[in-house]
Each structure stands twice: as C-alpha cells, then as structure tokens.
Amino acid sequence: MSKPLPATPLPPDEAPLRHVRQPLPHDSAKRHVTGLAQYIDDIREPEGTLHVAIGQSPRARGRLVALDLDAVRAAPGVVRVLTAADIPGKNDVSPAFGDDPMFAADEISFHGQALFAVVATTRDAARRAATLARVETLHEAPRVTVEDALERGESVLPDYSFGRGDAASVIAGAPVRLEGSLRVGGQEHFYLEGQVALAIPGEEGDVHVYSSTQHPTEVQHVVARVLDIPDAFVTCEVRRMGGGFGGKESQATQWAATAALAARITGRPCKLRLDRDDDFKLTGKRHDFRSDWRIGTDETGRILGYEVDHLARCGYSADLSNGVVDRTMFHSDNAYFMPDVRIGSKRLKTNTVSNTAFRGFGGPQGMLVIEHVLDQVAWAMGRDPLDVRYANLYAPGRDVTPYGMSVEETDTLPALMRSLERSSDYRTRREAIRAFNAGSPVIKRGLALTPVKFGISFTLTHLNQAGALVHVYQDGSVHLNHGGTEMGQGLYLKVAQVVAEEFGIAIERVRITATTTAKVPNTAPTAASSGTDLNGMAARIAAGAIRRRMAAHAAETFGVPEDEVVFRDDRVFAGNESLDFGELAKRCVQSRVQLSEAGFYKTPKITWDRAKGTGRPFLYFAYGAACAEVAVDTLTGEYRVTRVDILHDCGRSLNPAIDIGQIEGGFVQGMGWLTTEELVFDGEGRLRTHAPSTYKIPVASDVPADFRVALYPNTNREETIYRSKAVGEPPIMLANSVFCALTDAVRALDPTRPVPLDAPATPEAVLRACEAMRGRPLG
Template sequence: MDKTAAEVLPSQAFGAVHTSVAHESAARHVSGTAVYIDDMPEPAGLLHAYLALSNISHGMIRALDLSAVRAAPGVVGVLTASDIPGLNDMSAMNRKDEPILAKDKIEFDGQALFAVIAQTREQARRACSLAKIDYDELPAAIDFADIDTRNGKLVTEPLVLTRGDTEAEIASAPHSLSGEIRIGGQEHFYLEGQIAMAMPNDGDEIMVYSSTQYPAEVQRTVAHALNVPFHAVEIHTRRMGGAFGGKETQATQFAAIAALAAQKFNKPIKIRPDRDDDMRLTGKRHDFNVSYRVGFDDDGRIRGVDYHYALRCGYSADLSGAVADRALLHCDNTYYYPAVHAVSAPLYTNTASNTAFRGFGGPQGVLGCERVMEEIAFALGKDPLEVRKANFYGTRDCNITPYRQEVEDNIIGRLVRELEKTSEYARRRREIRAFNAQNRFIKRGLALVPVKFGMSFTNTNSNQAGALLHVYTDGSVQINHGGTEMGQGLYIKVAQVVAQELNIDISQIKATATTTGKVPNASATAGSTGSDLNGMAARDAAIKIRKRLAAFAAKTYGGTPDDVAFLPGCVQVGSTRITFADLVKQAQFARVQLSATGFYKTPKISWDRTKAFGKPYYYFAYGASCSEVSIDTLTGEYIVERVDILHDAGKSLNMAIDIGQIEGGFIQGMGWLTTEELIWGRNGFLRTHAPSTYKIPLASDRPKIFNVALTGWSRNHEAISYRSKGVGEPPLLHGISVLHALSDAVASVANHCICPRLDAPATPERVLMAIERLRAQSG
C-alpha cells in the first residue's frame, strides 16, 4: 500500500481513473428517476410523524396539555421525552447535552417538544399546533451583542495556538494595526430536506432509511434511544439531495424520532419537516466575530499577529469544538507567521446548535487572516496581492505552521503566478483604476486570493474507512463502502478506483447503497476525505481479489503470480489470454474466494490538542481565484463580472466531477459572503426561515465570465488514490475573492486610502453603507 501509483497500476487500464466518467446517477438525476427516500413506495400501514416546536428562546415548560392533540383527526398517538426507553440524547461525541425531545427546559426558539404520529403528514402537522403550553421565560442570548465575546459562556473547550513572543513582535514592528470582522452564518439549503423512514423488523431489529452523511452516528443515536445493541439497528442511505454538512449530525434527530415511533406503534414511520421548520430546527454554518492585532514591516511582512476567533455555537456543543479548532488551524492560510497567538471562543447562545458546513470552520479562519492582509495593504498603500505574496510560505526560511506542521508540499507561489498570467491580473487592475477614475457611479473592483486547505479529520480516529467488494461469476463487480453519495460523485470515483485495479470497464461495476449492515463503524463523509479514505479502502479490497486471481491463474496456466498481467477486460498468463469473466468463473469453480474486505487508515498524522501540536493534515490542497465585480454606488447593488479559478486537485481522479465541484463550491462560497443572510429577531425567532426571505445565489448571479481550470501539473506526494487530492471543500473558499473584490470597488470612492472593512455577508445594503461611511471619512 506504500507503493506509488505508477508501481501498482495494471497496464493499459481503460475507463478508469484520470478520465471524465459521468456521474453514476447523472441520467437519473436529470430524468427525475433517481430514488430518494420520499420517492420510495410507502409500505402498508405507514404512519407519518411531525415535530411540534417551541415558540420561545429560553425558559422552562410549566405545563403541557396534549389532550386536543391526541383527539385531533387522524392522530394515532404522541411521542414525548418520557416515551423514550433509552437515552434522550442526539449529541455529537456523546456529550449528552442535546435532547432529542425537550423535557423541561427550552434552549432555543424552534426546539422540538414532542412528535405527533398520524395517518397523514398534514394531519400530524396540523395537530402539533393544538397543544396548550405554559412557559416560564428566561433571558436569552441570541446575538453577539448579547454576549461578552471574551468571557461569555462556552459550550466546549477553547483552543490556543501560540508561537514566539507575539506581544513583543507587535510592539517592536515598524507598523501595527487592529480591527475586527463579523462573518455571518449560512443555511445549508439542501434541495432534499431532512427525512427518515423507519421500519420495524423481527424482534428488536429496525431498519432506518436516513438522508445522512454519517450512518454510523445515526445508528449509535437510534440504538441508544431505543436501548438496543447497535447490531439491531441498520441505517441505509442510497443518496441525498445535497447535504453540505447539514446531514452529518443533524439527521440523527429525525431518524431517532422515526425509529422511536416505529418501535412504539409497531408501524413503518416517515418524518419529513416543511422547509420552514427544517430551517428553524437545524443548525447552520457558525457565524464568527474575529478580532486581530498585527505588527508588520515596510514590505507588509507580518512579524507577529494575535487573533481571537469568537463563534456563535447555539445551545449545545454539537461539532463546534472541531469547527473552532479548524478555524484556528486555517488562520495562517498560505502565510508564514514568525510569532502568532490565536484563541477560539465557542460561545453558548439560545439558538439551534450550529454544526458542520462545507469547509468546517476553514473558510472563517481564512477570511479572518485575509482581512489582515487587506488591512496591511491599505496601511502601506500597496496592492493586497503584493502583501499576500510577501507573506507566502516559501518566501522566508521557515515553512512551519502555528501548530508546528511543516508545509512540505507548498505550490502556492507557482499556482498564483500562473493565475496572475492567465487572468491578466496586472493589466486588468490598471484598466479598472482607469475605469473608476472616469465613472462617477459605477465602480469596479478586482481581487486575487489564494487558498491552502488541510486535508484530514483533526479527530485522528476518524481517518479510517472500510469497503466490501464482491466479484460475481459473470465478471460483474459490486462495491460497498462507508462513504455516502450526496451528489458529489463519490460513488463513481470509488468505482473508477476499482475498475483501475481490476482493469475492467467501469460499466461492470456497481456501487451499492451505504449501509451499516455491510461496512460498520464508518466515519462521516465529510472533510473532503470521501474519495481519499473510501477510495483507498476499495483499492485494498480490489488488490486482494486481484492477487487471488493472479495466484489462481498462475497455478492453472503456469508461471508465477508476477507473470500474470491484467489487461483491459482480460488476463494474460504466458501465451494464454482469458477474459476476466471466464477467469472469475473458473476461480469460483476452484473455490477461490471472490469477496474481500478492504481497510485504510491515514498514515503519518497525529494531533495533540492539549499542546496544539502535531501533524493533523496528511497533505494540503491549494488554489487561487481572481474575481472582478462592478457596484452601483447609488444603490449598493453589484454584479460579478468575471471569475478565474486555478485549483489543485492533484492528479484528478475525474476531471469533470472535480470541475463541477469547484464551480458549485465557489458559487456556494460567493452566496455565503454576499446574499445569504441569517436574521434572528430579538425574541430568537429565525426571520429568514424560507426561500422567500433567505437568498441563495440564482443562475443569474453566476459570473458573466467563469473560467475554471485544474493545475494539471500538481501531484499529491502522498499515496492517496493515484496522486489525487480531495476537492469537496477547498473550492468554497474561492468565494472569498468576491468579498475582497467588492471591498476593492468600495475603496475606490475614497481613492483606496481607507480599508472599507466590509463585514460578511456583503449584501447591497452593507455595500451601500460602507460607501457612505468611506465618503464621510474621506471628506
């Protein structure tokens, strides 16, 4: 498993890795025949569950009268916290701080109180509103304005990164400055909402169809709630209509409710909330308040920097600790800090517990440090790109991160030089300055922002995967692994890996639904590790099969296993050539095992959180984006004129899939930083709880010119799936260049003498307010 890709590839492979094979469900997606949970035929006797939600943000339940609910048309029964036979807990990491159903205390507006079970979904939903509830309300902390960001209540332990004497370096530097940036959250807005369907089986067994990125976590939560062993619970996930992190831990509540109701009423149960309730119930991307102090020299090189990353977590820990950690581990982005002090503050609030979201804290960490680069550029009157390049890893003698990992695979300098050239950055920057000087109301802006993203789970034990591979006597192959398919193309990439190892056509391979009954204890499909981990586990299984077949062929036709060549669709042994299917048939007749398990664990990684020291990432992925915008200074409205992205996917497993991921990730990142704004009322009610008030990017919001390219020359130096790199999360960070391009355009109204300090999301209202503020400051 330590050999390079060139050493282990069968010769003349076809239809396999490094080719643009279509997504395995592409035709079904566009034709509407892909089956999601709500498309499955409903079993006889199916009942529907719906959750009743609180309408206060903080308080105690004084009295709960459900008599009218139980008497409502079609209602079969009600499920409350007291009906849960096991643990009333759905917390991540088994922290026991997040109940499936509230019992006495209400921690946020929209918290689930009880579930109604009825003949139809509409009957269950309507019955929920008939409950009579008396509360004793308590003061609520909703926004950063309600919290002491330095000394507020925390939901989990903070992380501190430190190296060198930061205070001394800032004090002695020729220049210094301080400031802060407010970074908004983001709704996942998956096309398929949260959903689960549970079916009771023999004895205490239960099958749950769950739209989840983390079947093993759902299995654990359901088993604990039912008070049964894990082996009695099987979680089945064929595909999701999007997830983006929102179905990593958040799916557990819906699966648990469906399973609990199925056990209590001995009927199949389905639960699917309306979009409004889905958005109220579930956590979002964490919003951050990042404050900073930095000392730097005349060239803009940082000498010392101090960061404080406060994040609004909600009422329980969920994954906030890991999100906060990754934010700090990305506070350097592509830059070397001689001295650094950074601390996280995961703050308690009376809102739904925020959770994983594509990038998992990395985007917020990078955005904080990119604000610092921008501030330095304005302070020195330099092009922000010049300051960024002056601080790159590789420009000084040390390539050590604040957490003591050496950046061994640094390609950011070459990558940015290439993008500068292909995007014609220098020429366009001159032209934009000339345009702004001649136009009073329309201003343009340009920004080029680099990205470095660490690839691996910081929770070291999560970096493992399993696979199960079957070869049938007609030569067809079935592969199952612990990764889940949410539209990102994981299934086809893993199938390509298997096709490569066996040297058979991709059409002979079928990836089957992810299930805890086939591959147990799998990690979440998250952190851009899906192809890395599951691809390597599947490869391990395929290599075992290939070795068995090679040994059988050598024994049958003469020679040694090393003499056996796996050619496209056939096997060569000396002068004998036999089709793959015929060899398999003969091997099965000779009692050769044609099923194999595969396993992979990421090597060379370690992370001591207590010391903030180690190598949490196996490798880094890089990229850069150059964005140009135009803004109307009378209204604050803007257009993204052009975007050029150059991204490092290593030696891509599937170029078409990867470019699609880059395009989609960028648009989602752009939406996070521009139009997508979460607003809570002072009572804690989420006002932006529907498509009518929450604005994701439209097709018309895409850049007028959108150029996306892969580096082509980059290779992963580590032995991951044929030198490829994970590509799910890093592209989202390219949206940061749009925010900085907007800032550049706004700055033109004050002749680029004042940093606009745009907070995110930079809605047209915020852009307009920044314009007016700069005009007032510049006189």
C-alpha cells in the same frame, strides 16, 4: 461559462489508465435530470406507514411549565403522541457531549425546539395536530448574539488557543501595526432534499432506518442509544442525498431517531420529513464569528506578529463546535507564515439552534479573516494586496504553521498563483480598473486574487479510517460497497472507477450499492473532503486482494509466474493464454478461490496533541487561487461579479469532469455565503430568514458570465489514491476573492478610509459601506 482545461498531461513513464483520471459522467446524472433518482421520500411506503411531525417550542429560552397535549391526541388521524417520557433509552441525540435532547423535557433552549412528536395516518394530519398543543413556559430573555453570550460569560466548550513566540510584544514593537474586527456571517445549507427518515420495525426489536445522512454509523449509534438497544439491532441505509454540505453529518440523527422511536412504539413503519421552514428553524447553520485581530509587519508588509480571537456563536449545545472552531484556528494562517502568532477562540452559547458542520468546517471563516487583514496591510502601505500576499507565502525556511506542522510542499502555491496572475492578466486589468474608477463617480470596479491552502484529514484522528466490501461474482460482475455516502459529489463514481481500474474491467461491470451499516461497520462521516481518499483506498485494497488471488489461480492454471498475469480490457492475460474476466471468475469459484474481501484503510502520518497545540493534523494540503472582478453601483449597493478565473490543485485528478464541477459549485456556494446569504434572528431568538422568500442563495443568473476554471497540473506527493487530492471543500474558500474584490471596489470611493464591510456583503451592507466612505453613514 466554465472553460475546463484538457486532461492533465501524464508523466512520460506512466501509461494512460482506462477509467481513473478520465472525465466520466456522474453515475446518477441521467436519473438526476429526469427525476428518476430515488431519494428517501421516493421510496415506496410499506402498507400502514405512519407520518411524524414535530411539536415546537414557541419560546427561545425558559422553563417548560406545562404541556397540554389532549387536543393533539384527539385530533383526526392521530395514532400516538411522543414526548421525552416515551424514550426507553437516553434522551440525547448529540454526537459527543450529551447536551442535545431529542425532546426538551424541562429547559427550553431555542425557538422551535422539539417538545413532542405527533404520529398520524397522514403527514397533513400530523402537522395540523402538532399546532394544537398548549405550551406554558416561564419565559427568560434569550441570548442571541456574540455580545449577549460574552456579557453573560457562557460557552458550550472551554476557550482554546495555540501559537508560538510572543506575538503581543512583537506587534507592539513592529514598524507597522494595525488592528480591527471582522464579522463573518453564518450560512444555511439549503440542500435540495430536506431532513427525512423512514424507519421500518423488524423482528425482535430490530429497526431498519433509511436516512438522508452523511454519517450512517452515527445514525445507527444514536438510534440504538435512544431506543436502548445494541447497535447491531439497527441498520442505517442511504443510497443518495439531495445535498448535505455538512448539515447531515450530525443533525440527521434527531429525525432518524424520532422516526425509529415512533416505529418502535407503534409497530408500524414511520416517516418524518421536515417542512422547509421547519428545516431552517430546527437545524444548525455554518458558525458565524466576530474575529478581533491585531497585526504587526515590517515596512514591506511581511508579517512579524499576528493575534486573532475568534468568537464563535455556537448555539445552545456543543454539537460539532469543538472540531469546527478548531479548524477555524488551523486555517487562520491560510497560506501565510507567521513567525510570532497567537490564535485564540471562544465557543459561545446562545439560545439559537446549535450550529454545525458546513462545507469547509470552520476553515473558510479563519481564512477570510487573514485575507481581510492582508488587504488592510497592503492598503495602509500603498501596495498592491497581491504583492503583500506573495511576500507572506510559506517558503523554505518559513514553513512551519502556528500549530507546529511543516508545510512540505512550499513550491506549489507560489507557482500556481503566478500562473493564474498571468492567465488572468491581473496586472493589466488592475491598471485598467484604476483608470476606470478615476473617471467613474458612481460605478466602481474591484479586483482581487486570493489563495487557498486547505488541510485534508479529519482533525479528530480516529475518524481517519474507512472500510469497503467488494464481491466478484462468477459471471465477472462486481458488487461494491463502502462507508462513504453520495450527496451529489460523485464519490460513488470515483470509487467505482478505482475498482474497475484494479480489475481491468468496464465500469459497467461494477455495481454501485447503497451505503449501509449492515455491510461496512464503524464508518467515519463523509466529510472533511476525505470521502475519496479514505473509501477509494479501502476499495482498492479490497479489490487488489481479490485480484491477487485470481492472478495466483491463473498463474497456477497456465504455468506462468504471477507477475506475468495481466488484467486488461475485460480480459486476463497469462503468458500466451487469454480469457474473459468472467471466465476466470467462474474458474476461481469452481476451484474454491475466495472472491470476496473487506478492505480497510487508515490515514498514515497524522498526529495531533491538542493540549500542547502541536502535531500534524493533516496528511497534505490542497491548493488553489481565484481572481475575481466586480462592478459596484455605489448609489444602490447593487453589484455584479463580472469575471472569475480559478486555478485549482486536485493533484492527479481521478475524474476531471467531476472535479471541475465541484470547483464551480463550491465557488458559487462560497460566493453566496459571502454576498447574499444573510441569516437574521430577532431579539427573541426567532429566525426571520427561514424560507426562500427571505433567504437568498445564488441562482443561475448570479454565476459569472465569464467563468474560467482550470485544473493545475500537479501530483500529490503523499501516497493518496492514484496521487489525487481532495476537492470537496477547498473550492469554497476561492470565493474569498469576491469579498476582497467588493471591498476593493468600495475603497475606490476614498482610499484614505478603512472600508466598514463585514460578511455577508449584501447589497444593503455594501450601500451602508459606500455611504460611510462618503462620510454620511446610514442610520
């Protein structure tokens, strides 16, 4: 299993910190493993709570001709049936573009789309009643695939491209020219806690919504829009989620708004919890792509020109596809300099549920494509792919991205990769694998070492802000609230570490409280790996302001300069005087010193001009690299990932234990995306892989037995919270090494042929590729 490094060594001029950079356990770890952690469905239901179920479309495309709900209304336990006609405000749960109705009223756009909701005394009664509706439609042939959408020329958003130079001409004149296409599959979020919301009506139209969401402000806003009430009438609260991964950024809103509408109309608390199969059918996935590419290089494999067109299957509405596909484009270079480049995209409309945010937010798809392309370049030249990767890394003088941002930290990634090359014994293992494959006609081994360069910040500039609320009570205990949400990633703990460090007190004195729009307004979603960067800094600003006021009072009381007041070890030292932190808090209250503060932080330096395709959309880059080895049975397509070595840059890690856990989990989730997690829609637009029986996420036995994870000793050169770097999303892309290693193993059957392997590389796909390499393609 994973073997973490010791704590990153500190520079000699920096004293150790009490909480920050320490491997403290997750604040809910014991409650997670004992089952005591409370999720939305665990909240004690108020007397009279009703339950909501969704009535779904039996077709993927067509017109709704008639909807007979008489049998539904007459079913046992049914209190009310809701349709679009019952919505007092806008029938729209979209995050931006107004194209996502809560209930379809005329046009049907995907199989399973919500047509109505049943409100009943029990969840079972509501679900049973929902099946009794008689739905009459005028059926039309659905668009399901990228090719269907291209044929009809339909998109949810306009085409978009950026780049520099004349890539087409440079490629045409390059010594080495290659082209191809790679299909990159989608991915189901498969969070442990499904979509769920509990809405409780209040006085004068108020509603309190408990939602499993990454974006409480979005839920607040959409509920208010649907109910036609001011945002201030809606409070959204979430203590924790059982996983989110992006699936609860924009798509928690529909279920919260449906529950809130039911509560508004019935005057009773209402809860909606999607069944797992329905959650699969009714919520979006990672975007899948067909990426068509052309590249021209010199004789050493150095890129001269690159063109890629990302054809994204977005589903029936825009949702977050604007930002997702833009980020695919931003990361189409991954870690490599491209002198002449054009990166294009189409955001295609299909009659499937709208795809949405997923950990990495489009970045993994763009990065996988260029890693695949560089493998093709290396093999065409007879070079080791790692050497071609080294030749193309950003470097001084070769340090501007296709979107005009300078890569200021060009030394970290080459050094990190060289370090991993040595620690993983890459060169020796490469020779050993070559010898093994020469003598093994059936089992083939593969090896790949791939880098990660991932931009940190929301590319929608206004989202790069956060607020935090800190109270110090007169006994010295501290109340902490901020706009970030906890989905298991340890955000709450990290921010609490920051606040405890600021006051010099035990972390047990800091009370972590549920995220709520009633305390911190207008928050950004917990996404884009920015949760700690934003909320940690806002909390530090708030705590710092209180500490300075407390220090000023202590300095005045004891007759010492303010800079001689020190907060340490739960005490406050002022000259020769020392007192407990709680005692100083009590004295401040008695002297009318304000011990509450709302901190606010906005990310500096970032700019992005989308029309011109240039700017600085990211504050900094996080880096990493992974070396993966696989063994493939070429007669069955089955394979094992036998060893993985990871070295990852978290800057000055706020919590090495949490960060290593995020790296391990992110890598395994990425490995699942690229190997076993296959989404299958039939020709009628129905999702056939809608349950654990047909959709395979990685399990414990899929984790490599030899799994070595280490943090790269580094510091963030930008002024982030304690010079740390984000860690939520970048580890997903470390799994590109597994896909490249599988392709490397299959290629060993015949190094003269291109390997026809797309992602996900399921055993069936690997077998098809192996048979094609033998010249006997499967039907």
